[in-house]
Amino acid sequence: MDWQADGYDVIVAVSGASGASLGVAVLDRLTALRVRVHLVVTDSGERTLAHEIGPEAHGRMLLKAHRCYDNKDIGAAIASGSFPVSGMIIAPCSMKTLASIATGVSGNLVARAADVQLKERRRLVLMTRETPLHLGHLRNMTSVTEMGAIVMPPVPAFYHRPRSIEDITDHLACRGIDLLGLSLSHQARAWTGEAASNQPKIAIGSAPKSRA
Ligand SMILES: Cc1cc2nc3c(=O)[nH]c(=O)nc-3n(C[C@H](O)[C@H](O)[C@H](O)COP(=O)(O)O)c2cc1C
Numbered sequence: 595m596d597w598q599a600d601g602y603d604v605i606v607a608v609s610g611a612s613g614a615s616l617g618v619a620v621l622d623r624l625t626a627l628r629v630r631v632h633l634v635v636t637d638s639g640e641r642t643l644a645h646e647i648g649p650e651a652h653g654r655m656l657l658k659a660h661r662c663y664d665n666k667d668i669g670a671a672i673a674s675g676s677f678p679v680s681g682m683i684i685a686p687c688s689m690k691t692l693a694s695i696a697t698g699v700s701g702n703l704v705a706r707a708a709d710v711q712l713k714e715r716r717r718l719v720l721m722t723r724e725t726p727l728h729l730g731h732l733r734n735m736t737s738v739t740e741m742g743a744i745v746m747p748p749v750p751a752f753y754h755r756p757r758s759i760e761d762i763t764d765h766l767a768c769r770g771i772d773l774l775g776l777s778l779s780h781q782a783r784a785w786t787g788e789a790a791s792n793q794p795k796i797a798i799g800s801a802p803k804s805r806a
Pocket residue numbers: 608609610611612636637638639641642645687688689690691692723724725
């Protein structure tokens with residue numbers, strides 16, 4: 595695609611689910627990769643950023659992004675399919691924003707931009723965060739998956755032995771970025787098999803030992 599000749603443009607949205615640091619980690623990683631980030635933060639996203647990280651967190655994100663948009667600005671460039679971006683990631687994605695996307699109710703810029711990614715058949719990665727889930731949540735996840743989105747709940751992996759919350763957040767951000775399918779180096783540390791690691795041997799998938 596021609597517009598990618600000088601790099602990638604990606605929309606990053608932060609909605610009001612817990613895990614605001616995921617949005618920060620995704621933004622930091624993408625900007626380090628010289629991807630131009632188009633940032634939208636919902637009102638509730640601003641609130642969780644302040645609550646979970648601090649009052650200055652949102653302002654710091656605005657300074658790092660290539661362009662920032664008001665969630666009420668449904669006339670913004672990223673609201674149109676003619677504006678060339680490579681994809682969008684919502685990190686974290688609330689159940690409200692998920693429901694808006696699942697039903698095509700494009701009442702704000704985040705939902706509209708997500709809708710645009712689906713209609714243009716571009717990558718849309720949703721880091722949906724809620725637990726436990728009711729049937730409506732699960733149905734909405736099914737709907738967006740049928741429409742082409744990738745649902746990636748931020749469920750941590752422990753096989754890489756994270757030592758801090760930052761390790762966990764960064765690994766999840768890398769997995770989300772990898773799912774955008776950009777032609778960049780693979781971000782998340784890959785599982786290379788037990789033999790390659792220094793772990794004690796655990797027979798994954800083997801039959802449990804008999805107690806006899
Ligand atoms: C501290 C805090 C944590 C929240 N965590 C979640 C969550 O994990 N998942 C979720 O779906 N909503 C969560 N909510 C509720 C959403 O913020 C709320 O539904 C909001 O309307 C979502 O709006 P948005 O999708 O436009 O950001 C949380 C709210 C607050 C204040």
